[in-house]
Amino acid sequence: xxxxxxxxxxxxxxxxxxxxxxxxxxxxxxxxxxxxxxxxxxxxxxxxxxxxxxxxxxxxxxxxxxxxxxxxxxxxxxxxxxxxxxxxxxxxxxxxxxxxxxxxxxxxxxxxxxxxxxxxxxxxxxxxxxxxxxxxxxxxxxxxxxxxxxxxxxxxxxxxxxxxxxxxxxxxxxxxxxxxxxxxxxxxxxxxxxxxxxxxxxxxxxxxxxxxxxxxxx
Amino acid sequence: xxxxxxxxxxxxxxxxxxxxxxxxxxxxxxxxxxxxxxxxxxxxxxxxxxxxxxxxxxxxxxxxxxxxxxxxxxxxxxxxxxxxxxxxxxxxxxxxxxxxxxxxxxxxxxxxxxxxxxxxxxxxxxxxxxxxxxxxxxxxxxxxxxxxxxxxxxxxxxxxxxxxxxxxxxxxxxxxxxxxxxxxxxxxxxxxxxxxxxxxxxxxxxxxxxxxxxxxxxxxxxxxxxxxxxxxxxxxxxxxxxxxxxxxxxxxxxxxxxxxxxxxxxxxxxxxxxxxxxxxxxxxxxxxxxxxxxxxxxxxxxxxxxxxxxxxxxxxxxxxxxxxxxxxxxxxxxxxxxxxxxxxxxxxxxxxxxxxxxxxxxxxxxxxxxxxxxxxxxxxxxxxxxxxxxxxxx
Numbered sequence: 303x304x305x306x307x308x309x310x311x312x313x314x315x316x317x318x319x320x321x322x323x324x325x326x327x328x329x330x331x332x333x334x335x336x337x338x339x340x341x342x343x344x345x346x347x348x349x350x351x352x353x354x355x356x357x358x359x360x361x362x363x364x365x366x367x368x369x370x371x372x373x374x375x376x377x378x379x380x381x382x383x384x385x386x387x388x389x390x391x392x393x394x395x396x397x398x399x400x401x402x403x404x405x406x407x408x409x410x411x412x413x414x415x416x417x418x419x420x421x422x423x424x425x426x427x428x429x430x431x432x433x434x435x436x437x438x439x440x441x442x443x444x445x446x447x448x449x450x451x452x453x454x455x456x457x458x459x460x461x462x463x464x465x466x467x468x469x470x471x472x473x474x475x476x477x478x479x480x481x482x483x484x485x486x487x488x489x490x491x492x493x494x495x496x497x498x499x500x501x502x503x504x505x506x507x508x509x510x511x512x513x514x515x516x517x518x519x520x
Numbered sequence: 521x522x523x524x525x526x527x528x529x530x531x532x533x534x535x536x537x538x539x540x541x542x543x544x545x546x547x548x549x550x551x552x553x554x555x556x557x558x559x560x561x562x563x564x565x566x567x568x569x570x571x572x573x574x575x576x577x578x579x580x581x582x583x584x585x586x587x588x589x590x591x592x593x594x595x596x597x598x599x600x601x602x603x604x605x606x607x608x609x610x611x612x613x614x615x616x617x618x619x620x621x622x623x624x625x626x627x628x629x630x631x632x633x634x635x636x637x638x639x640x641x642x643x644x645x646x647x648x649x650x651x652x653x654x655x656x657x658x659x660x661x662x663x664x665x666x667x668x669x670x671x672x673x674x675x676x677x678x679x680x681x682x683x684x685x686x687x688x689x690x691x692x693x694x695x696x697x698x699x700x701x702x703x704x705x706x707x708x709x710x711x712x713x714x715x716x717x718x719x720x721x722x723x724x725x726x727x728x729x730x731x732x733x734x735x736x737x738x739x740x741x742x743x744x745x746x747x748x749x750x751x752x753x754x755x756x757x758x759x760x761x762x763x764x765x766x767x768x769x770x771x772x773x774x775x776x777x778x779x780x781x782x783x784x785x786x787x788x789x790x791x792x793x794x795x796x797x798x799x800x801x802x803x804x805x806x807x808x809x810x811x812x813x814x815x816x817x818x819x820x821x822x823x824x825x826x827x828x829x830x831x832x833x834x835x836x837x838x839x840x841x842x843x844x845x846x847x848x849x850x851x852x853x854x855x856x857x858x859x860x861x862x863x864x865x866x867x868x869x870x871x872x873x874x875x876x877x878x879x880x881x882x883x884x885x886x887x888x889x890x891x892x893x894x895x896x897x898x899x900x901x902x903x904x905x906x907x908x909x910x911x912x913x914x
Contacts, residue, residue, distance in 0.1 A: 325877060328888055355581060356878070360887040391522070394573045397588040398523040401595075401635055406878030407577070407586035429876040476892035500896040 310486055311451040312422075312444050316344035319421035320444070321383075323412040324353045324367075325478070326424040329446040331370040332475025333467035335459065339449060340379040342458035345422075348381045350411040385411055389418035396433070405430055417441055424449070426478045446471065447483040465490050472499040524576075527591065530567030535590050536579060537565040538599040542620065543583035553582035589882045594634050596627040600706050603744035614698030615746055622704050622716040625693045625859065628883045630711055632865035635874050642689040642712055645669060650739050655756050659763035660772070662738055667771065674774035678802025680730045681850070684715065690737065693859060694719045694726065694850045699749065703729035705736045706744040713737055719854030721749075724804040726850070731765025738764065770801045770811045779817050789818050791832045795840045805832045858884050858894070866891075867898035 313320070320343070322330075327349060330336035340347050349371070357368040374380040385393055389411075396410035404410070409430050416423035422442040425431060434441050449455060450468050459467060469491045471477040478501060479487050488496045488506055497507045524532075540550050551561040554575045563569040571579075573587070580587045589595060600623040601616070608615040633640060648662045667673065670687055677683060684690040690713045697718040702725065704716040715733045717726045729747055736745045739760055753759045778800055782793050789812075798808040809823040826832055853860060862884060869875040875883070881891045 323878075324888060352577075352586075356881075359584075360889075363887055363890070365887055365889070390573050394522055394524055394587075397586070398527070398591045400593045401631075401879065402874045404588050404592055404879075405876050406588045406882050407580065409876055409878045410588065427877045429870075429873045432873060476889060476896060478892075501892060504899070 310483070311448040311453075312442070313343075313345065313448050313452050315422075315442075318345055318442065319416075319419050320345045320347045320424055320449075321412050321416040321419070321421045322347065322349050322353070322380075322424040323426070323430070324349075324356045324408045325426045326446045326449070327353060327357065327371055327380075328367050329426070329471045329475045329477040330449070331367050332473075332477070333450075333471040335463065335467050336370065336374060337377060337379050338459060338463075339455050339467065340374065342455045343449065343452060344454060346381070347379065348383045348415075348421075350408070350415045351382050351384050352408040352411040354382060356406075356408040383415060385415055386418065389414040392417050392438075395437070403433065405433060413438065413441070426480075445480060445483075446477055447479055447487065451483070451486060461490075465492070469495050469499070472501055476501040524573060524591070525570070528567065529564075529570050532571060532591065533565040533567040535595075535597045536571065538597050539579070539583045539585055539590055540565075541599060541601060542623075543585075545583065550579060550582065554578045586882055588879065592879075594631050596630045596634075596710055598623065598627060598708050598710050600626075600708065600711075600744065603706055604704070604746060607744065607746050614701055615748075618697045618701050618704055618716060619706075619744075619746070621695060621697075622693060622706065622714055624885060625695075625716070625862070626691050626708075626711040626714045629691060629862060629865065631883065632862065632869055635869050636865060636872070638865075640689050640691075640712065644688055644690075644713065644741075645738060647741060648738050650756055650760050655760040656763040659735060659739075659760045660767040663735075663764050663767035664771065666734075666738060666768065674771045674777070676774065676801045677769060678727065680727050680734065680769065680802075681717070684730065684734060684737075688713070688737075690715055692717065692730070695854050696720045702726075702747040702749050702751075703733050704744070704746045705733040705741075707737075707741045713741060719851050722804070723848045723850070724798065724802060724807070727769060727802045728765055728804065728807055731769045732761045734768060735761030735764030766807070766811055766814070769803050770808065772815055775801070775808075775811055775815060776817065779812065789822065791826070791836050792840055794826070794832055795837050799837075799841055799844065805837075857886050857890050863894050863898055867895055870895055 330339060333339065354368060354371055357371055360367055371380065375382060392414035393410050396405050396413060397407060398404065405413070409425065412425060413423050413430065413434055415421070417438050422444050423434065424444050424446065425434070426445045431443055434443055450464065456464055468487060472491070484503065484506060487502070496502055499507070547561050548558050551558040560569060564571045576587045576590065580590055600619055604615065604619040645666055651658060670683065681692050681694065685692050691711065692715045694717045697716070697720065699720055702718055702721060705714070707713045715730065717729050721729070732747055733745065736743070736757070740757055751758065753762060778797060782796050783789065786793065794805050794809055798805045801808060806823055809818070809826065812818045813820045813822055866875070866880050866884060870880060877888060877891050880886070881888050886894070
């Protein structure tokens with residue numbers, strides 16, 4: 303497989319600030335080569351201070367994401383930022399209200415900061431993406447796979463290392479993959495390893511082509 | 521006007537107070553965390569001063585929660601701690617942790633049920649307050665009445681946990697607790713009746729704890745209760761609950777009948793008899809022997825005699841029951857980060873886009889990877905691609 307061109311990733315603006323949610327940090331850490339990936343990106347990469355706090359909670363379960371993020375900060379691969387008063391208003395709108403229309407603090411702070419800086423928010427899950435689309439239609443949204451698929455990252459890592467990194471993010475971190483990226487991911491890591499990644503759709507893992515045979519409730 | 525300004529300051533203050541007490545912060549500690557005077561914090565908690573969003577963020581961080589968890593419309597804010605506080609020493613952290621665990625599980629379950637529009641079927645039996653006179657007689661009577669209501673007759677009720685859940689709609693959780701704690705019971709208008717049992721205890725002991733808590737549910741459900749292992753019967757309520765549990769799990773008539781059947785032709789009570797009877801009724805060896813003593817079927821002191829002569833060991837049980845003694849699915853489930861029902865509810869809320877990964881993590885006290893494992897185990901694969909085939913017909 304040849305390396306994929308820039309069209310797959312939405313991270314096409316090298317000047318854009320990238321603001322990552324905890325989910326992206328966890329996926330990058332699970333890849334085993336977070337620093338190499340981030341250093342290959344031409345963009346500035348930040349996380350809002352709510353994210354390290356959330357990751358610190360995982361220490362009780364012996365998760366290493368908090369320590370790994372600290373290392374990335376110490377090596378200047380990641381910066382920690384705080385919401386200003388303007389962003390705090392958007393943050394408030396994202397955390398106060400009905401459950402279906404709100405997000406937890408780390409997710410909300412990531413989006414609010416990205417809005418305030420005209421940056422790209424890196425979020426991996428459907429609800430957060432939906433809320434962004436409804437409230438901030440002009441906000442640019444990316445996800446972890448967009449980082450892996452970035453041409454500079456592909457060039458810096460090479461196919462084999464990139465393939466292992468994405469497999470690790472899937473297998474260890476249970477990285478979520480949006481439908482537009484599934485084909486690229488499976489081609490990169492191979493069908494056999496894709497079968498081991500339970501966060502990938504079962505249609506990919508088991509070669510199911512439709513919903514025949516799936517029991518329906520009456 | 522922002523959504524925060526639209527909320528009642530009194531409601532916000534009450535939520536903050538409950539969160540502070542759950543986090544075991546004094547008002548002075550909390551005031552210091554946001555750099556205000558204690559009187560200001562008191563005013564915030566009493567709804568006399570509106571809290572600002574930056575103060576909310578600081579307080580949420582100090583309390584180990586999030587602003588969203590505090591102010592999400594559907595979040596359930598019930599504090600069970602004060603109901604337990606008088607029941608144990610303030611230094612008994614294991615008891616405080618168990619009470620907090622039960623509150624967390626019940627709050628999460630109720631919020632998820634509310635979000636998904638699920639109404640839990642509650643079919644509580646009538647309360648039977650403890651009257652003057654012999655509590656044991658009352659407990660025997662009330663246990664028999666409850667058995668009749670359930671149509672159990674004198675059959676063993678070895679799966680009392682399922683009975684409590686399915687017949688009455690009691691929220692029963694089985695999690696690993698400090699070994700000194702056997703079970704907890706609490707009732708709240710928003711949560712309903714809740715029981716937490718210690719998964720680390722053998723199944724038979726857990727059944728007895730459930731029987732005991734069922735006694736509280738029947739006799740004094742407005743009072744919270746915590747049962748410590750080998751707790752002395754200091755109050756009429758405790759004597760009632762123990763007697764109720766014994767009568768419910770080992771009804772006199774059934775024990776007499778089974779005793780006669782098992783010991784037919786024998787001249788002495790043997791370990792084998794005890795093991796078979798205990799297994800039949802789903803209670804411990806000690807509990808069945810004590811019940812035989814209480815019913816006059818063996819001499820008082822029989823259990824002590826066994827104890828003084830090598831006891832009745834787990835090895836003895838294995839020799840008599842073989843593989844029958846091994847199965848305990850609740851133990852395996854308790855080793856998972858959360859309960860199967862919470863898994864199902866959370867996965868459905870995620871699938872419907874009602875909660876995000878971060879919100880579920882906070883609600884169930886899990887980290888993000890545990891949430892992903894939960895969602896994957898419920899076949900809510902992270903990829904959008906599968907959702908099309910997960911859709912159900914209207």
